[in-house]
Amino acid sequence: MKAWTRGKVAQRLGLVRPIVQGPFGGxxxxxxxxxxxxxxxxxxxxxxxxxxxxxxAGVAAAIRARTNRPFALNLWLPFEDSDDPPIDDDAYxxxxxxxxxxxxxxxxDPPxxxxxxxxxxxxxxxxxxxARPAAFSFVFGVPPPAILDRCRTLGIATIGAVTTPDEAxxxxxxxxxxxxxxxxxxGGHRVSFLRQPEDCLTGGLSLIPQVADAVRAPVIAAGGIADGRGILAALSLGAQAAQIGTAFLACDESNASALHRERLFGDEAKRTGLxxxxxxxxxxxxxxxxxxxxxxxxxxxxxxxxxxxLTGAMRQAAIAQGRADLMPLWAGQSAPLLxxxxxxxxTAxxxxEVEARLLGD
Structure with a gap:
């Protein structure tokens, strides 16, 4: 554990620390x-x-203009009919x-x-x-073999998310x-793809070691990690890195609205739901x-x-009007630790926190 910075994820991605910022959609x-x-x-x-x-292309160029360090771009894979949903005017x-x-x-008005x-x-x-980022991360499935082959040829690491050992x-x-x-x-979307997400609600304490035991690929732990204790727990369970979402979403640098970020530090953060x-x-x-x-x-x-x-138009209006009651406020269960x-x-x-606890071992 004292060599926490030299794990397989850090080596594969060229990281100084095995900390991954969760990608935020929308x-x-x-x-x-x-x-x-x-x-x-x-x-x-x-x-x-x-x-x-x-x-x-514009985002990748903007990132590269300010850092030469590795970064990831994240996409949602088409799932069921999501790429072109069959819906007519009456149904809409x-x-x-x-x-x-x-x-x-x-x-x-409705959009x-x-x-x-x-x-x-x-x-x-x-x-x-x-754009050739250091990593292509994705959710909601397995990319076609041709895409994975092209990533390997281009030297792009692939990072896929799962909620069950079978998906892993x-x-x-x-x-x-x-x-x-x-x-x-x-926090955010459940990324299940082999079964309905309501049937894939295993907590990290159980999921991380099951996935680590089931696969050859290095594992990144996500969910409920907001401080150094969470990182160390994830590493102890077999992960090689920790992905942190809500804690970074709450930072001023994120594109979450000020209304959303303030709620993450308030009493509302004590209660999340699906x-x-x-x-x-x-x-x-x-x-x-x-x-x-x-x-x-x-x-x-x-x-x-x-x-x-349909709710996207509501979100923009709710932000403008200070209506946190009518907009999504994505957050994980560890939000009270922020x-x-x-x-x-x-990040500092x-x-x-990790190194202080390791020195105390």
Whole structure:
């Protein structure tokens, strides 16, 4: 354990410290945060699934203009019909009608049905491969062999996320370089892909050693890690690095709204829950009135990305109006442990806490 900086993940990615910043989707990632974490010796990550090819190229260029350290770009793999959901105008109008009271509260109209709900994945992955980040991280499945082969040829490390040992085995057999074992405690979306996420709610204490025992690839632990104690626990369980999400999301450098970040340091952080209300996929966030009102109605909601599109307009209006009750506030179960509001202070504290405890062994 005293050689915690020299594990297989750090060696593969060229990191000074085996700390990975969780990638945030939906516009919550920022170049500032990626640069801060990478410059501190960890792996900064940018969630790019909402960006088109030009946006991905622009983000990669902006990061490279400010750091020569490794960084990751993250995409969501197409899952079920997510890349082009089959929904007609009548169905779209019916789904929008479910949210009509909330649009009215915010004084906005429902967003019109777009030509596409999300950028085309084929275009995104081409832009990512052209950008050649140190790592391509992904969620919701296993990339096609051709993509994995191209990553190997280009020297891009592949990082896939799982919520069960079976998912980890699927990634390992495909030749994915590094595997993120994502415990039930994690904030944001549950990244399950072999079974429904409601059936994949194993906590990190159980999941990490099961995944580490099941695969050859080095394991990165995620979920419920917010301080040095969590990093050491993850390493003790067989992980080679720790991925930290909520603690970095709460930093000023992230692109989370000030409203969201303040809630992460408030009493609301003591209570999180799982919901499909905001995106159509199961995700963990701070419990708020909209989440509570939608309980029992989630089976009537459209899948991702339709629901995400419908609530996206609400989110922007809610931020502008200071309405935390009508927007997603993604957070993991360790949010009450948050102490730092800058990425540099957080990263320094994580390193100091780990090394102080190791010296005390």
């Amino acid at each position: 516009g919550l990632s920022s170049v500032d945060l990626v640069v801060a974490v990478s410059e501190a010796g960890g792996l900064g990550s940018f969630g790019a699934h909402h960006l088109d090819a030009a946006g991905i 109008a019916n789904h929008a009608a479910l949210l009509a009271p909330y649009y009215a509260e915010l004084g906005i 019109p049905r777009p030509e596409r709900f999300t950028p085309r994945f084929e275009d995104q992955i081409e832009a990512l491969l052209d 085995i699927a990634l390992d057999r495909a030749g994915v370089d590094l595997i993120v074992a994502t415990g039930f405690e994690a 919901t499909r209300a905001f995106s159509g996929r199961l995700a963990r966030g701070l419990v708020n009135p909209l989440m509570t009102r939608m309980r029992g109605r989630e089976n009537a909601l459209p899948p991702y990305p339709v629901q995400s599109w 102490r730092h509001r800058s990425a540099s202070a957080l 504290a994580l390193i100091d």
